Amino acid sequence: MTKHNRAKFQPSGKIQFGVFFQGVNSGTIWKAPESGSQTDFESFRRVVQTAERGLFAAFFLGEGLRLREHLGRPHALDVAGRPDAQTMLAALASVTKNIGLVATQNTTYNDPADLAHRLSSLDLISGGRAAWNVVTTDNAWTGANFRRGGYLDHADRYKHAEAFVETAKRIWDSWETPAGPARRVIHSGQHYTVDVTPRLPRSAQYRPVLFQAGDSPEGRDFAARQADVIFSAHPKFDDAVEFRADIVKRSLAAGRAANDVKIMPASEFILAATDVEAREKKEWVRSLQIGPQQAIAYLEQFWGRELSEYDPDGPLPDIDPVVEETSETRGSGFHGAKARQLADQWRAEAKDKGLSIRQFVTSRTARVDATFTGSYSAVADHLAEYARVGAVDGFNISPWLIPTGLDDIVNHLVPELQERGVYPTKYAGSTLRGNLDLPSIAE
Ligand SMILES: Cc1cc2nc3c(=O)[nH]c(=O)nc-3n(C[C@H](O)[C@H](O)[C@H](O)COP(=O)(O)O)c2cc1C
Structure with missing residues (x-):
C-alpha cells in the first residue's frame, strides 16, 4: 500500500459482532424465570457457543474488582459475582474453536510481566484467540482492594497504562526468532523497572489482540497509538461517524494507517418479527x-x-x-x-x-443511544448503512437476558445481514487477529 492509501480510510463494507457478557449492571434481567445464573459455567458456555454459531468475532468479559456499595453495604440489587476473566476464558477456550476471547484487565493494579505471561498462556491454549481489553479503571475505591492502595490521577493513569502496554509488547516481541534465542527485556523507566525473559513462545496470532475502552482525549490517543480495536461508547449513527473520523485523525497523527484501529461500540438489541x-x-x-x-x-x-x-x-x-x-x-x-x-x-x-x-x-x-429496536429486517437495513459508510467495524452486544439473549440475533438478524452481504458467512481463519482482519505483525 502506498502512503497515500494508508492515510485514507476505506470502509470494509462489513460489520462483525462481539458479545459483552456483563457482570454488575442494571441492563441484564436476572430475575425473570428464564434467567440463568451469572456465575455458573453453563451460562457462559451457552452464550459463547450461541455467539460462535452466529460467527461472532469475540466474546468479551469486563472487569469489576470490587463490589459496588450501597449505604455502606454491598449493593444487594446489583448482580454480585464476576468470575475472573482469564480463568473463565481458559475454560471457554476448550468448548469453542474460532471465537475470540477478550479479557478486560486493568493497568493500574496489575504488573506487566505477570499479565503478559498470563495473557500469552490464554493465547496459546486458545490457538491464537486471546485479546486484552486494556482499561485503567475509573473507580478510586477499587484501590483499597490492593496492596498499593491509593490511586492515580486521570492523566497519570494513561501514562502508566502506556508504559505497561509497551513493556508487555516488548516481552511478547522478545521470544526467540529464527535469528536468535529469547532475549531479556531490561527496562527501567518512571513507571516500571523490569528484567524479564519471556517464558512462552508466540501464539498463532503472534500476541494477544489489544482492545481499549476509555473515552477521554487521553484514552483515545492512547488507543490510537497502542490498540487494535476500540470498545467504544458511540453506537448511534452520527456519533459513530464522528467518532470514526476522530480516531482516524488520531491514528494518522500517531503514525498508523487510517484503517489500523477497528471500532466496536457497546450496543443492545431488542428485536422481533415486526417493529x-x-x-x-x-x-x-x-x-x-x-x-x-x-x-x-x-x-x-x-x-x-x-x-x-x-x-x-x-x-x-x-x-x-x-x-x-x-x-x-x-x-x-x-x-x-x-x-x-x-x-x-x-x-x-x-x-x-x-x-x-x-x-x-x-x-x-436505559441505554437510549445504544439500543437498536425494530424488526429483524429494519434493523438489518440500518446496520447495513453503518457497514456501507464504515461507521464502525462491528458491535459489541450486551444481551439483556442471559443465557438466551443472543438467540434471536443469531437465528434471525445474522441471516438478514448475510443476505445483505454485510456480515461474514464463515470465519476467515482460526485466529482473532485474522478474523478481525487486523494487519499481521511482522517478525
Ligand atoms: C465501553 C467501556 C467499557 C469499559 N469497561 C470497563 C471494565 O470492564 N472495567 C473497568 O475497570 N473499566 C472499564 N471501562 C473504563 C475505562 O477503563 C476507563 O478507566 C475509564 O473509562 C476512564 O477513562 P476515560 O476517562 O478515558 O474514559 C470501560 C470504559 C468504556 C468506555
Missing part, C-alpha cells in the same frame, strides 16, 4: 430491568438515605439528600455531583414529564 412487536418487547424489557426495588435503590445512591417508604410508582422523594456531595464509595457514576442540586433537577424533570420514580429511573438507566 410494533419490538417496541412492545422494549417496554417489557425495560420494566424488568428496573423493577420497584431497583428504582428505589438507584435513587438511594444519590439521596444517601433509605427511601423504602416512597412508592416507586409515585413522585420523586420530596426530602433532600443527606449529603452535599455524593461519595465515590457509593460506587455510582456521579462522583462529586452536588446531590441537592441534582435532586432539585431530577424532581423538576420528573414533574415536567409526569414520570414516577420507576419511570424516571428507567429513563435514566
Whole structure:
C-alpha cells in the first residue's frame, strides 16, 4: 500500500459482532424465570457457543474488582459475582474453536510481566484467540482492594497504562526468532523497572489482540497509538461517524494507517418479527430491568438515605439528600455531583414529564443511544448503512437476558445481514487477529 492509501480510510463494507457478557449492571434481567445464573459455567458456555454459531468475532468479559456499595453495604440489587476473566476464558477456550476471547484487565493494579505471561498462556491454549481489553479503571475505591492502595490521577493513569502496554509488547516481541534465542527485556523507566525473559513462545496470532475502552482525549490517543480495536461508547449513527473520523485523525497523527484501529461500540438489541412487536418487547424489557426495588435503590445512591417508604410508582422523594456531595464509595457514576442540586433537577424533570420514580429511573438507566429496536429486517437495513459508510467495524452486544439473549440475533438478524452481504458467512481463519482482519505483525 502506498502512503497515500494508508492515510485514507476505506470502509470494509462489513460489520462483525462481539458479545459483552456483563457482570454488575442494571441492563441484564436476572430475575425473570428464564434467567440463568451469572456465575455458573453453563451460562457462559451457552452464550459463547450461541455467539460462535452466529460467527461472532469475540466474546468479551469486563472487569469489576470490587463490589459496588450501597449505604455502606454491598449493593444487594446489583448482580454480585464476576468470575475472573482469564480463568473463565481458559475454560471457554476448550468448548469453542474460532471465537475470540477478550479479557478486560486493568493497568493500574496489575504488573506487566505477570499479565503478559498470563495473557500469552490464554493465547496459546486458545490457538491464537486471546485479546486484552486494556482499561485503567475509573473507580478510586477499587484501590483499597490492593496492596498499593491509593490511586492515580486521570492523566497519570494513561501514562502508566502506556508504559505497561509497551513493556508487555516488548516481552511478547522478545521470544526467540529464527535469528536468535529469547532475549531479556531490561527496562527501567518512571513507571516500571523490569528484567524479564519471556517464558512462552508466540501464539498463532503472534500476541494477544489489544482492545481499549476509555473515552477521554487521553484514552483515545492512547488507543490510537497502542490498540487494535476500540470498545467504544458511540453506537448511534452520527456519533459513530464522528467518532470514526476522530480516531482516524488520531491514528494518522500517531503514525498508523487510517484503517489500523477497528471500532466496536457497546450496543443492545431488542428485536422481533415486526417493529410494533419490538417496541412492545422494549417496554417489557425495560420494566424488568428496573423493577420497584431497583428504582428505589438507584435513587438511594444519590439521596444517601433509605427511601423504602416512597412508592416507586409515585413522585420523586420530596426530602433532600443527606449529603452535599455524593461519595465515590457509593460506587455510582456521579462522583462529586452536588446531590441537592441534582435532586432539585431530577424532581423538576420528573414533574415536567409526569414520570414516577420507576419511570424516571428507567429513563435514566436505559441505554437510549445504544439500543437498536425494530424488526429483524429494519434493523438489518440500518446496520447495513453503518457497514456501507464504515461507521464502525462491528458491535459489541450486551444481551439483556442471559443465557438466551443472543438467540434471536443469531437465528434471525445474522441471516438478514448475510443476505445483505454485510456480515461474514464463515470465519476467515482460526485466529482473532485474522478474523478481525487486523494487519499481521511482522517478525
Ligand atoms: C465501553 C467501556 C467499557 C469499559 N469497561 C470497563 C471494565 O470492564 N472495567 C473497568 O475497570 N473499566 C472499564 N471501562 C473504563 C475505562 O477503563 C476507563 O478507566 C475509564 O473509562 C476512564 O477513562 P476515560 O476517562 O478515558 O474514559 C470501560 C470504559 C468504556 C468506555
